Amino acid sequence: MGGYDEVYAASVADREGFWLAAAEALDWHRTPTRALDDGRPPFYRWFPDGELNVAHNALDRHVAAGRGEQAALVYDSPVTGTRLTYTYARLTQEVAAFAGVLRGLGVVAGDRVVVYLPMVPEAVIAMLACARIGAVHSVVFGGFAANELAVRIDDATPKVVVSASCGIEGKRVIEYKPLLDRALELATHRPGNCVILQRPQAKATLGPGDLDWAEAVASAAPADPVPVKSTDPLYVLYTSGTTGKPKGVVRDSGGYATALAWSMPNVYDVGPGQTIFTASDVGWVVGHSYIVYAPLLAGATTVLYEGKPVGTPDAGQFWRVCAENGVRSLFTAPTAFRALRKEDPEGEYARQHDLSGLRYLFLAGERLDPETYHWASELLEIPVIDHWWQTETGWPIVADPAGIELLPVKPGSPTKPLPGWDIRVLDANGAQVPAGQDGAIVAKLPLPPGAFSTLWNDDGRFVDSYLAAFEGYYLTGDGGRIDEDGYVFVMGRTDDVINVAGHRLSTGGMEEILAMHPDVAECAVIGVADALKGQLPRGFVVLKAGVDDSAEGYGAGLRKELVALVRDRLGAVASLKEIDIVPALPKTRSGKILRKTMRGIADGLDEPVPSTIEDRSVLDALRAVLRGDTR
Numbered sequence: 190m191g192g193y194d195e196v197y198a199a200s201v202a203d204r205e206g207f208w209l210a211a212a213e214a215l216d217w218h219r220t221p222t223r224a225l226d227d228g229r230p231p232f233y234r235w236f237p238d239g240e241l242n243v244a245h246n247a248l249d250r251h252v253a254a255g256r257g258e259q260a261a262l263v264y265d266s267p268v269t270g271t272r273l274t275y276t277y278a279r280l281t282q283e284v285a286a287f288a289g290v291l292r293g294l295g296v297v298a299g300d301r302v303v304v305y306l307p308m309v310p311e312a313v314i315a316m317l318a319c320a321r322i323g324a325v326h327s328v329v330f331g332g333f334a335a336n337e338l339a340v341r342i343d344d345a346t347p348k349v350v351v352s353a354s355c356g357i358e359g360k361r362v363i364e365y366k367p368l369l370d371r372a373l374e375l376a377t378h379r380p381g382n383c384v385i386l387q388r389p390q391a392k393a394t395l396g397p398g399d400l401d402w403a404e405a406v407a408s409a410a411p412a413d414p415v416p417v418k419s420t421d422p423l424y425v426l427y428t429s430g431t432t433g434k435p436k437g438v439v440r441d442s443g444g445y446a447t448a449l450a451w452s453m454p455n456v457y458d459v460g461p462g463q464t465i466f467t468a469s470d471v472g473w474v475v476g477h478s479y480i481v482y483a484p485l486l487a488g489a490t491t492v493l494y495e496g497k498p499v500g501t502p503d504a505g506q507f508w509r510v511c512a513e514n515g516v517r518s519l520f521t522a523p524t525a526f527r528a529l530r531k532e533d534p535e536g537e538y539a540r541q542h543d544l545s546g547l548r549y550l551f552l553a554g555e556r557l558d559p560e561t562y563h564w565a566s567e568l569l570e571i572p573v574i575d576h577w578w579q580t581e582t583g584w585p586i587v588a589d590p591a592g593i594e595l596l597p598v599k600p601g602s603p604t605k606p607l608p609g610w611d612i613r614v615l616d617a618n619g620a621q622v623p624a625g626q627d628g629a630i631v632a633k634l635p636l637p638p639g640a641f642s643t644l645w646n647d648d649g650r651f652v653d654s655y656l657a658a659f660e661g662y663y664l665t666g667d668g669g670r671i672d673e674d675g676y677v678f679v680m681g682r683t684d685d686v687i688n689v690a691g692h693r694l695s696t697g698g699m700e701e702i703l704a705m706h707p708d709v710a711e712c713a714v715i716g717v718a719d720a721l722k723g724q725l726p727r728g729f730v731v732l733k734a735g736v737d738d739s740a741e742g743y744g745a746g747l748r749k750e751l752v753a754l755v756r757d758r759l760g761a762v763a764s765l766k767e768i769d770i771v772p773a774l775p776k777t778r779s780g781k782i783l784r785k786t787m788r789g790i791a792d793g794l795d796e797p798v799p800s801t802i803e804d805r806s807v808l809d810a811l812r813a814v815l816r817g818d819t820r
């Protein structure tokens with residue numbers, strides 16, 4: 190194999206050959222004879238005649254190859270003081286047993302199972318158990334409120350929901366069962382059963398139709414892997430779009446497994462028996478791909494960490510986990526490093542541990558600011574690899590491919606596109622812009638294996654949201670540029686999606702919630718730059734005519750109610766804490782709220798006043814609010 194240029198060129202010159210060769214890394218029940226089915230654009234399918242089982246490839250295959258006693262999963266939980274190692278043999282057994290529980294509850298291939306679990310091994314076991322019997326899991330992040338869970342239950346219509354009595358968030362115990370019960374009251378769909386993992390920190394009261402995880406597993410007969418079509422869905426993962434209705438990203442089986450298996454040695458430089466620590470959450474795509482599937486497909490060891498980078502109990506936990514497990518690649522979000530830097534600017538904690546095994550730091554989920562890049566590089570003296578991807582893409586689009594060749598770094602750029610990704614920058618008319626010029630970042634169709642195949646039950650929205658803007662291209666929703674050396678710079682979302690502490694959220698969704706308040710006539714939520722979380726949402730509301738706001742403390746009271754409303758409907762993770770009551774919102778003459786202009790002013794930029802503005806004085810008043818001259 191050559192360097193980056195040769196590998197990328199090979200993937201372009203012979204796409205079929207390149208991906209069929211990559212697919213050989215897996216065990217196929219029926220080996221694919223073709224890579225790409227492009228007979229029904231814009232819907233592309235990978236390995237159309239292949240059949241496999243992804244859980245078999247992640248587990249049984251390694252046991253059969255003699256790796257049964259190797260660590261597959263290390264559960265490290267500073268918040269409960271637990272450390273557990275699952276060998277490949279044990280993880281296979283536990284997954285087979287839970288697959289038996291699901292099968293006993295009538296779950297068959299194609300049925301959906303919603304998984305609402307904290308960062309415990311049972312989350313990984315539940316996901317792989319679904320994959321084992323061909324069921325489609327849909328994991329919901331624990332930080333989402335009952336209403337968000339209900340929306341996902343109604344869309345995915347699961348036969349079973351798997352949850353726990355509680356999660357542990359820093360020092361707080363968060364009871365999950367009441368959240369699940371509330372979600373089921375709000376949802377119209379009725380799952381047949383709920384399986385509840387009882388944790389000692391809080392016991393849940395089980396109702397009719399609820400099963401205790403431990404009891405159910407004790408009496409279940411293990412289930413064998415069921416071969417599925419490569420094109421069958423492995424999971425649905427909901428992500429924030431521009432409205433309050435989340436998008437159910439559908440991931441296929443064979444294409445995804447192939448892309449992940451390719452990425453482990455080539456991008457992350459992690460092979461069988463080596464350890465990767467992805468400090469994310471199984472509720473996000475990073476967790477799906479690089480806590481669960483990719484490391485296990487590669488026969489590596491994955492670390493499942495239940496805790497935060499700081500405060501559980503200190504800023505030394507990442508380093509302790511790396512040292513204790515001989516971690517080779519650490520993967521997290523830049524925000525985690527900003528949190529570490531704030532707490533431990535001199536890197537004292539890092540120096541207390543033997544990090545000689547740590548070869549790379551991978552960062553993704555939001556833009557890596559050059560300051561954080563330099564701090565991490567100087568602290569660790571290893572390559573710090575920024576890479577860009579999305580829930581939709583399933584694996585990185587642009588990354589320095591550590592296992593092939595480390596490209597020279599330009600801070601602020603995740604370097605160059607990986608094989609399969611033909612990345613372009615277009616202007617508003619769909620014309621490619623010259624090198625160095627900003628525009629919309631798009632990927633030429635077909636997308637490589639691993640990327641989403643559609644949105645759950647909604648081909649129309651898939652096309653409208655992603656493919657309609659520029660024919661033949663996938664609209665990433667990110668803006669940026671490609672320089673004359675082919676380096677991609679991703680500068681931020683061009684839509685109403687924001688990234689708060691590496692969590693993807695919809696400002697449109699928050700606006701829908703604020704608008705529910707009886708006193709609110711209209712509102713806008715924008716993402717403003719934040720030194721720790723990258724971005725934070727900030728809301729602006731205009732009161733309805735006739736609302737009596739003269740009472741003392743009215744404004745403070747309303748702001749509190751609105752903050753609580755968003756927390757209650759969307760979840761604590763929204764982090765919407767700042768809301769201003771303003772007389773009017775700046776708009777164009779055609780009535781469009783000038784969110785981009787507001788964002789620019791909030792970020793302290795010298796934002797030009799659009800010529801289409803309806804009333805300039807409204808913008809001036811808002812500028813004063815944003816500068817803190819008046820509240």
Ligand code: COA
Pocket residue numbers: 330331332333356358359363468469470473475497498499521522524525528553554689690691692721722760761762763764
């Ligand atoms: N369950 C319940 N609540 C959750 C939660 C979960 N799984 N995850 C977050 N929350 C809550 C937090 O407790 C917090 O609540 P609060 O407002 O009452 O304090 C709120 O949601 C916001 O959480 P977060 O944005 O994570 O802020 P934080 O101050 O708790 O932690 C960081 C800040 C930077 C340490 C943390 O966000 C972090 O580690 N980020 C890395 C993110 C990441 O891995 N992203 C995945 C993409 S790679």
Ligand code: AMP
Pocket residue numbers: 428473474552553554555556557575576577578579580581603665666667679680681682688691692693
């Ligand atoms: P998610 O779907 O939650 O993974 O969020 C995807 C979004 O996160 C992208 O559309 C980008 O806006 C942002 N993002 C992820 N990785 C990077 C990166 N390396 N640089 C800049 N933005 C990133």
